[in-house]
Amino acid sequence: MSYLLxxxxxxxxxxxxxxxxxxxxxxxxxxxxxxxxxxxxxHLGDQMRMPFxxxxxGRIPGVPHNVILKTLILYVLPWPKGTIQGxxxxxxxxxxxxxxxxxxxxxxxxxxxxxxxDRLWPDQPNFGRMSRRDWGVFCYRHFDHxxxxxxx
Numbered sequence: 796m797s798y799l800l801x802x803x804x805x806x807x808x809x810x811x812x813x814x815x816x817x818x819x820x821x822x823x824x825x826x827x828x829x830x831x832x833x834x835x836x837x838h839l840g841d842q843m844r845m846p847f848x849x850x851x852x853g854r855i856p857g858v859p860h861n862v863i864l865k866t867l868i869l870y871v872l873p874w875p876k877g878t879i880q881g882x883x884x885x886x887x888x889x890x891x892x893x894x895x896x897x898x899x900x901x902x903x904x905x906x907x908x909x910x911x912x913d914r915l916w917p918d919q920p921n922f923g924r925m926s927r928r929d930w931g932v933f934c935y936r937h938f939d940h941x942x943x944x945x946x947x
Contacts, residue, residue: 827877847906
């Protein structure tokens with residue numbers, strides 16, 4: 796299934812993601828992986844800080860930054876369950892209160908959505924140089940990936 800048209804920048808797509816998050820029971824165990832629902836919510840918040848990180852961790856070893864491969868992974872191919880290595884800055888925040896973490900995530904998403912499209916967007920450690928559009932699709936797919944991990 797192509798994700799070309801699904802982006803966190805689209806209000807309807809964004810609402811659908813947050814509707815799914817609202818349905819998630821914080822005690823729900825994952826269908827795969829080791830993260831708890833609360834850890835996943837904190838992880839999504841850390842990921843939403845990445846487009847504003849002036850000093851990203853750099854490239855993840857062994858991940859090619861080929862433009863064609865990046866495009867296929869971002870826009871076309873399904874993401875594998877539990878085998879993607881995230882950068883260290885995507886795992887800094889410890890889970891807190893579910894409702895506070897969800898509010899924080901909403902605020903971070905709004906910050907991203909309202910940021911100037913003309914700003915310089917940092918490299919993403921898995922994919923290298925990314926545009927605002929790329930970041931929007933990546934954010935949507937990343938949220939969707941983890942929501943599927945918890946069956947919502």
